[in-house]
Amino acid sequence: xxxxxxxxxxxxxxxxxxxxxxxxxxxxxxxxxxxxxxxxxxxxxxxxxxxxxxxxxxxxxxxxxxxxxxxxxxxxxxxxxxxxxxxxxxxxxxxxxxxxxxxxxxxxxxxxxxxxxxxxxxxxxxxxxxxxxxxxxxxxxxxxxxxxxxxxxxxxxxxxxxxxxxxxxxxxxxxxxxxxxxxxxxxxxxxxxxxxxxxxxxxxxxxxxxxxxxxxxxxxxxxxxxxxxxxxxxxxxxxxxxxxxxxxxxxxxxxxxxxxxxxxxxxxxxxxxxxxxxxxxxxxxxxxxxxxxxxxxxxxxxxxxxxxxxxxxxxxxxxxxxxxxxxxxxxxxxxxxxxxxxxxxxxxxxxxxxxxxxxxx
Ligand code: TRP
Numbered sequence: 173x174x175x176x177x178x179x180x181x182x183x184x185x186x187x188x189x190x191x192x193x194x195x196x197x198x199x200x201x202x203x204x205x206x207x208x209x210x211x212x213x214x215x216x217x218x219x220x221x222x223x224x225x226x227x228x229x230x231x232x233x234x235x236x237x238x239x240x241x242x243x244x245x246x247x248x249x250x251x252x253x254x255x256x257x258x259x260x261x262x263x264x265x266x267x268x269x270x271x272x273x274x275x276x277x278x279x280x281x282x283x284x285x286x287x288x289x290x291x292x293x294x295x296x297x298x299x300x301x302x303x304x305x306x307x308x309x310x311x312x313x314x315x316x317x318x319x320x321x322x323x324x325x326x327x328x329x330x331x332x333x334x335x336x337x338x339x340x341x342x343x344x345x346x347x348x349x350x351x352x353x354x355x356x357x358x359x360x361x362x363x364x365x366x367x368x369x370x371x372x373x374x375x376x377x378x379x380x381x382x383x384x385x386x387x388x389x390x391x392x393x394x395x396x397x398x399x400x401x402x403x404x405x406x407x408x409x410x411x412x413x414x415x416x417x418x419x420x421x422x423x424x425x426x427x428x429x430x431x432x433x434x435x436x437x438x439x440x441x442x443x444x445x446x447x448x449x450x451x452x453x454x455x456x457x458x459x460x461x462x463x464x465x466x467x468x469x470x471x472x473x474x475x476x477x478x479x480x481x482x483x484x485x486x487x488x489x490x491x492x493x494x495x496x497x498x499x500x501x502x503x504x505x506x507x508x509x510x511x512x513x514x515x516x517x518x519x520x521x522x523x524x525x526x527x528x529x530x531x532x533x
Contacts (some may be wrong), residue, residue, distance in 0.1 A: 173352070173483065177202060178318035180214030180257070183234035184224065187241040188381035189466075190374035193362035193424050194324040198355070200246040202322060211252040212316045212498060213242060214489075218258045219309065223292055239487050241384050244477035255494035257312065262502035266305070266311035266509060273340045274307055274333070282306055284329045307359070310334040310359040314349045315502040325363045345512035347504075361423040370399030370417045371403040384473050391470060395463040400455045410451040418458050421448050434464040 179195060181187065187196065189487050203211050215238050220231045235256060242254060243438050257263065279285065285306060289298055299311075301308075309330045312335070313321060321331060331354040338349040364373055367380025374381045387524050398418050404411035413419045438444045444461075447453045480487060510516045517523060 180219040255498035
């Protein structure tokens with residue numbers, strides 16, 4: 173069987189470090205690994221509209237931001253098909269059929285949807301489109317016959333829902349759809365990078381994100397004002413590592429060679445942590461170290477972004493070509509689905525033949 177990747181992001185803002193360590197960086201590696209027959213990267217604008225129906229302009233403006241973030245991280249349209257969800261009408265039709273295979277109570281149990289409903293204060297007025305977005309996500313994944321979905325752990329319930337739909341579809345209509353697997357980040361701190369304020373998740377509405385497109389100065393300021401251990405007041409005080417955002421980020425980004433380069437007094441992250449816990453190591457020193465590491469990671473991304481920003485029409489053309497290519501693939505899956513569901517009336521000569529026989533008899 174072919175190995176196919178599909179994954180994507182909602183275009184509700186520029187992408188940040190949470191996206192980067194949770195999925196984006198890995199996607200680029202997978203794209204370049206040569207292990208996959210196809211890579212599809214989707215800008216999930218229709219899904220973003222499920223809780224932003226009153227703000228289409230926000231989604232419209234962020235399409236290009238996300239596309240630029242993708243390109244500057246190294247997603248390459250020569251190797252990956254980058255496309256926009258709303259342009260693939262076939263996805264809606266698939267969702268319409270999949271809806272018959274899912275119960276309301278099953279959707280109500282989805283933990284990601286549950287917590288998002290709370291987050292958005294939707295309890296009493298959940299838009300139907302929002303409530304059913306796990307079904308639409310199953311369409312995204314299955315339309316491209318994806319075997320592999322690189323994503324953060326918050327997407328696990330979506331994958332579980334997708335697999336259930338695939339199994340149910342295949343058992344009723346015959347083997348047609350492919351069951352996908354999630355590919356979680358290897359480094360578990362990367363599964364959910366906290367915000368710079370120490371809150372559980374980076375999120376635009378909390379204002380605690382470091383964006384891939386932030387300037388060097390913006391990144392430096394954000395790092396220098398990061399949440400650490402509030403009990404660590406004087407340099408001599410012993411400090412805590414758990415829940416200390418600066419160390420969590422170091423767990424996500426620091427590699428052995430960074431010490432020789434930026435902090436030669438220490439041989440390893442363990443040594444640095446031990447010193448902090450003992451007391452005698454100030455936050456500023458650790459923050460400066462983290463800043464150097466992040467700048468090293470982000471600088472090439474910023475440089476590439478500048479180049480792509482000079483050719484915005486070219487980026488839109490790339491997206492348009494991606495949509496056309498994606499649509500062909502989705503249309504083929506939809507044709508198979510219609511056939512399996514026995515709604516391909518006009519392509520089925522046997523049907524017409526047998527019906528004529530029936531009425532002649
Ligand atoms: N739900 C994903 C997010 O929150 C975006 C998304 C839409 C997606 N369709 C997808 C991710 C299909 C992986 C596969 O960002």
